[in-house]
Amino acid sequence: MIELAKTYDPHQVEDAIYKVWEEKGYFHAEPNPLKKPYSIVIPPPNITGILHMGHALNNTIQDILIRFKRMQGFETEWMPGTDHAGIATQNVVERKLAKDGIKRQEIGRDKFVEEVWKWREEYGSTIIRQLKKLGCSCDWQRIRFTMDEGLSDAVLEVFVRLYKKGLIYRGNYIINWCPRCQTALSDEESQHKDVDGMLYYIKYPIKAGERKKAKGSAGKTTEEDHVVIATTRPETMLGDVAVAVNPKDKRYKGLKGKSLILPILNRELRVIFDSLVDMKFGTGALKVTPAHDPVDFELGLKYGLEQINVMNDDATINARGEDYEGMDRFEAREAILEDLKERGLFIKAEPHRHAVGHCYRCHTMVEPRLCPQWFVKMKPLAKPAIDVVRKGRIKFYPARWTKVYLDWMENIRDWCISRQIWWGHRIPVYYCKKCYKNSGALDGRGPAINGKEGIIVSKTRPQTCPTCGSAEIEQDPDVLDTWFSSWLWPFSTFGWPKETPELKYFYPTDSLVTAQEIIFFWVARMIMAGLEFRGDIPFKSVYIHGTVRDITGTKMSKSLGNIIDPLEMISKYGTDALRFSIISITAQGQDVFLSESKFELGRNFANKIWNASRFILANLKPEDVGVDLCAFFKKTELTLPERWILSRFYSTLAYVGRCLDEFKFNEAANSIYEFVWHEFCDWYIEIAKSTISEKTSQIILYKVLEKTLHMLHPFMPFITEEIWQKLPRSVDAAGESIMVQPWPHVQKEMISREAERQMTLLTHIVTAVRNMRAFWSIEPKVRIEAMVNVQEGPDEKILRDNSGFIKQMARLADFKVGRYAKPRNAAVAVVGSAEIYMPLEGLIDFQKERARLEKEVLRLENEMKGLTSRLADKSFLSKAPEDVVRKQRERKDELQMQLEKVRENLKEICV
RNA sequence: GGGCAGUUAGCGCAGUUGGUUAGCGCACCACGUUGACAUCGUGGGGGUCAGAGGUUCGAGUCCUCUACUGCCCACCA
Numbered sequence: 001m002i003e004l005a006k007t008y009d010p011h012q013v014e015d016a017i018y019k020v021w022e023e024k025g026y027f028h029a030e031p032n033p034l035k036k037p038y039s040i041v042i043p044p045p046n047i048t049g050i051l052h053m054g055h056a057l058n059n060t061i062q063d064i065l066i067r068f069k070r071m072q073g074f075e076t077e078w079m080p081g082t083d084h085a086g087i088a089t090q091n092v093v094e095r096k097l098a099k100d101g102i103k104r105q106e107i108g109r110d111k112f113v114e115e116v117w118k119w120r121e122e123y124g125s126t127i128i129r130q131l132k133k134l135g136c137s138c139d140w141q142r143i144r145f146t147m148d149e150g151l152s153d154a155v156l157e158v159f160v161r162l163y164k165k166g167l168i169y170r171g172n173y174i175i176n177w178c179p180r181c182q183t184a185l186s187d188e189e190s191q192h193k194d195v196d197g198m199l200y201y202i203k204y205p206i207k208a209g210e211r212k213k214a215k216g217s218a219g220k221t222t223e224e225d226h227v228v229i230a231t232t233r234p235e236t237m238l239g240d241v242a243v244a245v246n247p248k249d250k251r252y253k254g255l256k257g258k259s260l261i262l263p264i265l266n267r268e269l270r271v272i273f274d275s276l277v278d279m280k281f282g283t284g285a286l287k288v289t290p291a292h293d294p295v296d297f298e299l300g301l302k303y304g305l306e307q308i309n310v311m312n313d314d315a316t317i318n319a320r321g322e323d324y325e326g327m328d329r330f331e332a333r334e335a336i337l338e339d340l341k342e343r344g345l346f347i348k349a350e351p352h353r354h355a356v357g358h359c360y361r362c363h364t365m366v367e368p369r370l371c372p373q374w375f376v377k378m379k380p381l382a383k384p385a386i387d388v389v390r391k392g393r394i395k396f397y398p399a400r401w402t403k404v405y406l407d408w409m410e411n412i413r414d415w416c417i418s419r420q421i422w423w424g425h426r427i428p429v430y431y432c433k434k435c436y437k438n439s440g441a442l443d444g445r446g447p448a449i450n451g452k453e454g455i456i457v458s459k460t461r462p463q464t465c466p467t468c469g470s471a472e473i474e475q476d477p478d479v480l481d482t483w484f485s486s487w488l489w490p491f492s493t494f495g496w497p498k499e500t501p502e503l504k505y506f507y508p509t510d511s512l513v514t515a516q517e518i519i520f521f522w523v524a525r526m527i528m529a530g531l532e533f534r535g536d537i538p539f540k541s542v543y544i545h546g547t548v549r550d551i552t553g554t555k556m557s558k559s560l561g562n563i564i565d566p567l568e569m570i571s572k573y574g575t576d577a578l579r580f581s582i583i584s585i586t587a588q589g590q591d592v593f594l595s596e597s598k599f600e601l602g603r604n605f606a607n608k609i610w611n612a613s614r615f616i617l618a619n620l621k622p623e624d625v626g627v628d629l630c631a632f633f634k635k636t637e638l639t640l641p642e643r644w645i646l647s648r649f650y651s652t653l654a655y656v657g658r659c660l661d662e663f664k665f666n667e668a669a670n671s672i673y674e675f676v677w678h679e680f681c682d683w684y685i686e687i688a689k690s691t692i693s694e695k696t697s698q699i700i701l702y703k704v705l706e707k708t709l710h711m712l713h714p715f716m717p718f719i720t721e722e723i724w725q726k727l728p729r730s731v732d733a734a735g736e737s738i739m740v741q742p743w744p745h746v747q748k749e750m751i752s753r754e755a756e757r758q759m760t761l762l763t764h765i766v767t768a769v770r771n772m773r774a775f776w777s778i779e780p781k782v783r784i785e786a787m788v789n790v791q792e793g794p795d796e797k798i799l800r801d802n803s804g805f806i807k808q809m810a811r812l813a814d815f816k817v818g819r820y821a822k823p824r825n826a827a828v829a830v831v832g833s834a835e836i837y838m839p840l841e842g843l844i845d846f847q848k849e850r851a852r853l854e855k856e857v858l859r860l861e862n863e864m865k866g867l868t869s870r871l872a873d874k875s876f877l878s879k880a881p882e883d884v885v886r887k888q889r890e891r892k893d894e895l896q897m898q899l900e901k902v903r904e905n906l907k908e909i910c911v
Numbered sequence: 912g913g914g915c916a917g918u919u920a921g922c923g924c925a926g927u928u929g930g931u932u933a934g935c936g937c938a939c940c941a942c943g944u945u946g947a948c949a950u951c952g953u954g955g956g957g958g959u960c961a962g963a964g965g966u967u968c969g970a971g972u973c974c975u976c977u978a979c980u981g982c983c984c985a986c987c988a
Contacts, residue, residue, distance in 0.1 A: 004947095192983095192985075229988085230988070232988065233988080276986095277987090278987045281987040281988065282987080282988070286987090287988075289988090294986045295986050295987085296988080297986095298986085354987085354988090355985075368986085400915065400916080401915095403914085404914080404915075404983075404984085407984080411985095516982085516983080517983090519983095520984095585923080585936085587926095589916090590917085590924090591916085591917090591982080592924095593923070593924090595923080597923095597937075598923080598936090600936095600937085600950070601936065601937085604950045604951090605950090606950085607948065607950045607951090608947095610948080611950095611951085614947050614948080615946090615948080618947075619947090662927095664927085667925080667926095667927085670935075670936095673935090673936095674935085681948085689945095689947095767953095767954085770953060771953095771954060771955085773954085774941080774954040774955075775954085775955090777941090779942085780942085780943065780953080781943095781944055811944080859932085863932055866931090867931080870968080873969090875967095875969090876969070877968080879967085879969090880930075880969075881930080884930050884931080884969090887930085887931060890931090891931055891932090892931095
């Protein structure tokens with residue numbers, strides 16, 4: 001007899017179990033020619049992050065996969081790590097320093113970066129500890145950080161290779177600028193959000209000497225001395241150099257050859273005619289600001305317009321804005337509008353809702369701005385990455401993401417990779433001052449755009465300029481986008497560019513598990529990088545899980561305060577409960593709406609397992625159970641419930657395996673739940689109570705429990721380990737862990753549809769008796785008897801053989817099987833071809849019983865109607881598959897019989 | 912503007928390739944026994960599967976349209 005504690009306390013065991021796992025090295029994998037590899041890489045959380053529910057879901061899924069595959073005998077490598085999150089981390093450390101009144105500019109670059117490293121030492125592994133708390137079986141010996149020496153080397157290597165290949169260039173284009181972080185952002189880092197703004201209508205006067213002609217040729221409808229433009233951002237007019245209209249727009253025909261005067265600054269503006277201009281928007285006249293708008297920029301290039309940048313890095317107006325210099329962009333907007341009103345040039349403002357880019361880190365409104373930056377040419381990289389997905393070498397689950405991926409890839413734009421911050425991989429570009437000064441510097445930030453003079457791209461710092469020999473060399477001050485290191489993750493973590501044994505063995509990895517937000521940032525880029533630098537796909541399948549939202553459907557975020565903290569849930573309900581709950585409520589790829597009460601599901605389930613185990617172990621005779629299951633069954637006659645529970649177990653096991661292969665984690669979890677609770681506990685254990693000391697029951701209870709623990713382990717690693725450790729087992733398995741036990745083999749010969757069908761008959765009979773008892777309010781302690789009237793045949797034999805179980809489960813004094821006539825004063829129920837009588841001397845209220853039976857008749861008749869018409873339908877009979885027709889016929893016969901019997905009983909009552 | 916999801920019991924959701932009587936959890940009602948479990952057991956009530964049309968012998972499931980909700984993408988200033 002083995003005793004388990006009365007209640008399961010996750011907190012007492014989880015940390016200790018995890019420690020043992022880690023110490024014994026179960027998480028670690030090495031290239032092993034005897035085994036097949038299975039590897040996944042963690043989507044590296046950033047070092048400023050703390051574990052949120054999205055992480056919990058994401059990592060639970062990965063851990064389930066890894067534990068499943070590990071038990072299946074694969075050499076499983078789950079590569080963990082963190083990314084340095086350039087902008088986010090720099091912001092955090094800046095804020096920390098600001099508390100002590102320190103600005104990063106004051107202490108300088110080197111000192112600041114030192115501070116960030118210090119911060120990272122102290123706080124950067126919070127999320128790692130939390131992942132351990134979640135039970136993640138990552139290979140911590142291989143943990144990587146995007147700023148590690150090896151990964152940094154990979155980053156430089158990639159930059160140099162791409163540059164040499166002509167896929168990296170320096171260009172002066174409109175980029176997304178975050179005035180708060182004071183850096184450029186990629187298109188993906190600028191998130192569009194709808195903003196309620198205003199559309200302002202402003203008069204731009206026609207140059208004085210040219211007005212009359214304009215009037216003459218434009219007809220009555222044209223304003224005689226000005227053009228009205230519409231803009232949402234009046235402050236950018238300080239950088240206007242032209243006004244554009246559509247050549248087809250009749251309203252502006254008369255503007256040909258004319259100039260306009262920019263209000264306030266009195267700059268002379270060209271009028272250009274271009275079909276890019278939408279005639280339907282605003283007034284059809286577009287003010288052109290090449291340095292502050294992508295469309296205007298295009299026009300500027302096309303017509304050779306001057307690019308006037310009117311803002312500083314912090315989005316205040318610069319000297320080009322004359323009187324507005326020093327004002328913030330929004331202040332300037334108001335001031336300019338005021339001035340325009342004074343001059344009578346302001347017409348109206350109407351509400352206008354439009355999408356505006358926001359910084360994905362600090363949510364500040366992004367300023368489109370002309371600025372020299374480094375870019376990666378993406379089209380050549382995208383092409384092969386499109387092919388591998390088209391050809392199905394990489395598959396998305398659910399498949400709909402394939403289209404999202406392909407759409408984006410086919411319209412991919414160049415990637416702005418330089419960031420004007422200090423924390424990150426510094427761009428391996430060096431400028432020879434002597435050479436580039438000759439070619440004309442720009443913005444003091446480097447040499448001429450698109451030229452190569454004075455640019456040295458090298459992994460290491462050159463001593464002298466290879467062209468002129470000058471030692472006056474300085475490195476580009478910018479760092480690279482964090483994703484420029486993350487996109488190499490699947491191979492840089494295995495040692496690339498070195499051809500390490502790990503890289504050869506584990507690459508390509510198998511599955512990538514991630515959230516939809518990150519498809520463009522990360523997934524797509526990893527595919528491109530994998531193909532470009534390693535010549536092979538980085539992973540075979542991509543599983544995109546849903547977003548975790550709160551109960552109202554909003555995404556959980558710290559700023560909204562609607563967070564359900566996974567660590568808090570772990571401390572309240574236990575890790576296994578958290579894991580099981582979140583998995584079982586998350587359908588494939590579907591967003592999940594979370595509320596705290598959902599974690600009760602997992603907690604209750606853990607409790608159920610604990611108690612079932614406690615019962616089994618308390619009654620266990622260890623000397624009886626150490627047998628080979630297959631051998632034992634071959635020579636032992638099993639009862640129906642025994643054959644049934646084994647059949648159900650193996651069916652469930654097979655189904656769970658299939659679900660995990662198809663990323664249907666919720667279905668796997670729910671089928672285990674259903675099996676454990678409603679089949680094993682509710683029926684089999686209850687039935688086995690009467691024979692618990694017999695060897696067969698001992699073996700079945702023990703084996704089903706043990707194998708169920710195996711099957712459940714990937715989902716609930718701690719409780720299964722804790723119970724498994726308590727099981728008696730042979731010496732060779734002693735001290736081992738359930739996590740390295742083999743995944744149970746599906747014994748197909750144990751799966752019996754027939755046993756399952758027969759058992760259903762028994763459970764239906766028991767349920768019918770219980771139902772009658774409840775209906776007639778017969779207290780459980782009152783032992784009464786019942787009998788079943790059944791025709792001679794297979795069903796009779798089943799009932800006869802198992803009458804003991806029925807008696808036991810329905811709490812009957814006696815249960816007789818045979819041919820019986822209905823006794824007087826008996827309640828009756830019909831199940832299939834059998835009729836159950838329950839004599840209730842003196843208890844029967846005929847009216848009540850009649851009502852009950854009438855209701856039953858109604859139900860049966862209703863179903864009968866449908867069946868009858870279907871079976872009378874010639875088309876159905878000719879077109880439906882045979883087995884469907886046969887089944888329906890059988891069902892009809894059965895119904896017919898039931899109906900007759902119930903009607904007969906009804907008649908008798910009426911007498 | 913384009914795309915993708917979702918709409919099934921009071922609430923939150925499942926529902927494989929179309930095929931018997933549409934399920935689960937929570938909540939609800941009634942009753943609770945001998946030692947696994949009140950984080951429980953037994954029984955019960957509750958749904959014209961968003962709406963309309965179509966395909967089919969047969970539709971929650973496939974097609975079209977509509978409505979509402981949510982998400983993603985997008986250079987109409």
